[in-house]
Amino acid sequence: MSEGALQPAVAKTSQRWRAFADVVALALGINVWVSIVLLPSLFAGRWTSPGNALPLLVLVLGLWRRSELLLLLLFPAALLLPVGFTPELASPHVYGPARFIIVSVGLIAYLLGVSFFTSFYEPPPPESTRPLASASKPQPPRWQRRYRMYWAFTILSVVFPATLLYAANFDEATQAFLRQMYPARTQQMLAVLDLTVIVAWVLLYGRFFVGLLRLHRTGDPDLARRITRLRLDMEVSRPKPRPAFYAGVVLAIGFLLLFLFTRNLL
């Protein structure tokens, strides 16, 4: 096949692949929105709340821009907004253990599906192939160990948050404690507890899961060293706040507002 004929075929395959990835992400996202926002809103009689449509807007915007930040961070965060305004949406009356598991599976499928489809691009078909000598050898033990650790991290990153949320929402001791300590505001406190679990899990995940994997991502050591040196030079010559500064300010203000809200001072 000539090169001129190959290019349109590659472009067509890529377009078809992108369209497929967008449709899958949209279907999984709508499933999550329906199970976390729409059905509980209908159950609680709050389906006309304008905040309910916000996650859908973020989802469509994320698909339109094909932005990982919008799809993997802002869309799940936007799903919490209606729950924040109407804590009854996350109450144990709405979520039984079975429904909680179904919703969890839907959310995990969305996160894994979108992270896979947004990062996986089908390479153009090769003009010729030649088997490498190393491909016929068995996988080295160090790579087997690595893959075992990657699988363990994947499984633990599902088990940990699910267990924490289950303990917060369905454990009898926790429910009895909340009813005893906050008899008039049990639902609000449960929503705060869920939010705290999510924030704590994101911090733990960033520090102990992604942080460890980052050490494994060696890439080109020489290039990585040069980039690090350049970055350090830039920081010293023109000091400016790092993202941690802005994150700290936003978190401090957010938690302060949350504190005032839970004290009924807002």
Next chain:
Amino acid sequence: MRRYFFEALTVLLFAGSLAFFWECIEYLARRDYVAALILLFIGLSVIAVGKEMARLALAQKE
């Protein structure tokens, strides 16, 4: 001049975070665990901002 400004902000933020930690202990003593947890996160966030300010002050000094 900017260095002293950043150093003063650093001291202020560290002292502020200690105040939040103190309040956190107060709420723990009253068995209000949710409020204590939120105050703990506020203290940690404020101390993180103070740490960044300290880094900027150090960069100005160099």
